[in-house]
Amino acid sequence: MKAEKWVFWFIFLFFLVVTPVYYFMSREIAGTFVLGFTGLLGGMIAGYLTLTARSFDPRPEDRPDAEVYEAAGNVGFFAPKSMWPFWCALVVAVLALGPAMHQAWITLVGVGIGIWALSGWVLEFYRGDYKH
Known part of the structure; x- marks a missing residue:
């Protein structure tokens, strides 16, 4: 920390x-408030990290005597291949295209495709080759 x-x-x-x-x-008063509250937010997070860092053991990155292998470990699970991020990105493009062209029906098509694409991405590990 x-x-x-x-x-x-x-x-x-x-x-x-x-x-x-x-x-x-x-x-200019609005920008002054934004900058001031940004500083307060940084101070709040810094104070939180300062107070909570005392209550648990330091990570290997914080110890001068730590070895590299101590920080190694399981990072997480990542999908080996997936087509669903492409379809979700395409949905975002179609959703943005509707208001840009003043056509509500394009946005509705994007919502329909979006339900399909997001469902596929969320449920991709419940069927197929990578089923859990």
């Missing part, structure tokens, strides 16, 4: 300095 903690403390301090500079240079 050390690296993450310091990244968010940097974000907090950066926006703590940038917010008043932005206000005095632009006299």
Whole structure:
């Protein structure tokens, strides 16, 4: 958690300095609030990481005496091949095409194809070669 903690403390301090500079240079209140709340969000996350990092053992990345093999492990399961991300991307394109061409029926076709494509992607490991 050390690296993450310091990244968010940097974000907090950066926006703590940038917010008043932005206000005095632009006299614009909306951007000032956005920058200020971005800094507060960074500070909130940094404080959370600082407090919770004390309550559990450090990861191998945080220990100077750690070996490389200690950080190795099971990352997760990834689909070996799948056609469904392609169809979902095509659905997003069709959904964007409807409003761009002012044609509601194109969007409705995209919704219909989207139900099929998203169902296929979610349920791809319940049938076929990679059934669990």
